[in-house]
Amino acid sequence: MAKRHNDNLPISEILKEFVEANKLQSGLDKVDVREAWAKMMGNGVNNYTTDIKLDRDVLYVSLSSSVLREELSYGSQKIIDMLNESIGKTVVKKLVLR
Template sequence: PVKRHNDQSIKEVLQQLVEHYRWKGRLHQSRIRELWADRMGTTINQYTREIKIIRRKLYITIDASALKQELHYGRDKIREMVNEELGEDFIEEVVVR
């Protein structure tokens, strides 16, 4: 029999690695890109040029000015939707540009 020196689950070890190497933002960014395409629909996704997270701010770059303005007014709803999907209050602010 193999001796176990540590009773941590693989999930716990991976969470510690993510926190130690500060990968959380990158992982969330990847999940948000998938979520954006699914939740916002094809048209909005086609006009979305870039989605990135910097210091807990979600930056969304849009190519159509009318759509940009509409999304600007819905920033709080976008933040709530994203945080709900992530399962935590990670995104503090949404910036549409």
């Protein structure tokens, strides 16, 4: 059980402690990566995106278009950098397009 504090804390601190105590950060990172992908890639790529999965530090993205997959593979490092910048921390180290 979490420690009880007698002093008043901001809600952000309380939520941060709750996330750390319940080991929820990896799940939140998965949600953040999906949102960042959708926002960053726009409707054109999102229409062909069938699945996004974050496993440890590898992002697996399934695409229904082989042409788009090949095109995105040329800029995979730039995509990784933009995703991490959008999230605010290094979550993705490798991008696998399927």
